[in-house]
Amino acid sequence: MHTPTPRQNKVARLIQKDMSDLLQKYARDWFPGVLISVSSVRVSPDYGLAKVYISIFPTNRSEEILERLQKANKEVRYQLGQRVKHQLRKIPEIVMYKDDSLDYLDNIDNLLKD
Numbered sequence: 418m419h420t421p422t423p424r425q426n427k428v429a430r431l432i433q434k435d436m437s438d439l440l441q442k443y444a445r446d447w448f449p450g451v452l453i454s455v456s457s458v459r460v461s462p463d464y465g466l467a468k469v470y471i472s473i474f475p476t477n478r479s480e481e482i483l484e485r486l487q488k489a490n491k492e493v494r495y496q497l498g499q500r501v502k503h504q505l506r507k508i509p510e511i512v513m514y515k516d517d518s519l520d521y522l523d524n525i526d527n528l529l530k531d
Contacts, residue, residue, distance in 0.1 A: 470516040
């Protein structure tokens with residue numbers, strides 16, 4: 418595994434910020450009562466792929482919501498492209514993953530309570 422370059426980190430932060438804004442805006446329309454946040458973004462060395470890790474609250478609906486977001490991937494990528502077209506030459510493919518660190522923390526909390 419390689420260490421990301423400063424440019425990769427900068428592009429990842431840009432995508433993370435704009436994806437967060439985008440998902441929060443659409444969450445109100447698509448998924449009322451659900452909070453979606455982008456916890457991290459990793460960009461490939463050729464800037465052709467962005468792995469976007471999202472947290473979804475409440476977690477019991479996360480699989481359904483992640484599935485719907487993946488089906489809307491073209492629309493999400495297009496909207497992201499509209500936001501970053503002046504900063505990036507090529508809009509990377511977006512692959513969304515569920516960030517289950519909140520589940521992990523809940524599990525640790527529950528284990529410590531027992």
